[in-house]
């Protein structure tokens with residue numbers, strides 16, 4: 417433990433909370449931990465963490481308090497049971513949730529006299545604190561300024577702005593993109609398997625093509641922001657035809673098309689409205705009820 421390091425508290429010692437606590441312990445911070453099931457704190461105690469009997473006791477011990485529990489209801493439950501302890505604390509909530517969840521906890525924290533920063537983590541426990549870890553923050557700029565060098569122990573941090581829901585707004589959108597990509601990958605693996613191709617044979621080719629394709633997303637993004645879909649490189653009509661081919665191939669292989677049909681429907685709506693020559697990015701308008 418180093419005398420120049422501030423006391424830190426970690427609430428919730430699941431896969432993420434455990435490595436968060438370890439990062440602060442490694443850097444010499446007096447670290448107090450609390451977990452609903454006490455057994456999970458034992459390994460950290462052996463590494464020098466102080467184990468609090470209640471969440472309120474743990475929060476009272478730290479200047480910086482990190483919350484890493486399963487979901488927003490769990491965060492609400494733990495924090496509301498420790499309301500008296502949070503006054504004057506810098507509360508950094510790394511629990512994933514919606515923008516409204518973050519705004520709600522931020523408003524609650526303000527009422528209790530605590531400063532609130534919400535964090536979205538882009539890492540897995542193994543990569544916390546490495547180059548492969550990054551975090552987006554929104555909420556109290558003062559907390560971010562004051563603690564950013566310590567928070568950098570977890571990964572590269574970016575402050576997005578004072579609106580507490582902003583980091584979660586980015587997060588849910590990024591994760592929606594991620595799940596879309598995973599849906600595509602699983603469908604590709606099922607089609608490959610049906611054709612006698614191993615997923616491990618397919619994947620390098622898929623990754624190579626996606627890596628070449630990804631820069632096009634920035635072009636699509638500009639078109640979407642400008643609502644100008646005049647780009648001619650990848651038209652809706654061409655992609656409608658391409659999707660129809662893949663759907664036919666899937667059906668012929670006995671692979672259900674449940675992941676492809678929703679995208680085809682978005683494209684179909686735009687083509688039916690007379691936009692076949694427009695850029696594929698125009699399909700986003702189908703998600704806005706824009707016809």
Ligand SMILES: NC(=O)c1ccc[n+]([C@@H]2O[C@H](COP(=O)([O-])OP(=O)(O)OC[C@H]3O[C@@H](n4cnc5c(N)ncnc54)[C@H](OP(=O)(O)O)[C@@H]3O)[C@@H](O)[C@H]2O)c1
Pocket residue numbers: 428429430431432433451452453456484485486487489490491493494510511512513537538539540541
């Ligand atoms: N793991 C990751 O790679 C990762 C990456 C980015 C973001 N996150 C986010 O970080 C958060 C924690 O993830 P995790 O992987 O650490 O989850 P986890 O391993 O499942 O741990 C969940 C933690 O929440 C606690 N908990 C659940 N319900 C509770 C309640 N009602 N009251 C008090 N404590 C409760 C659990 O306590 P018990 O031990 O008593 O069950 C445990 O400490 C999640 O919101 C997750 O989305 C995780």
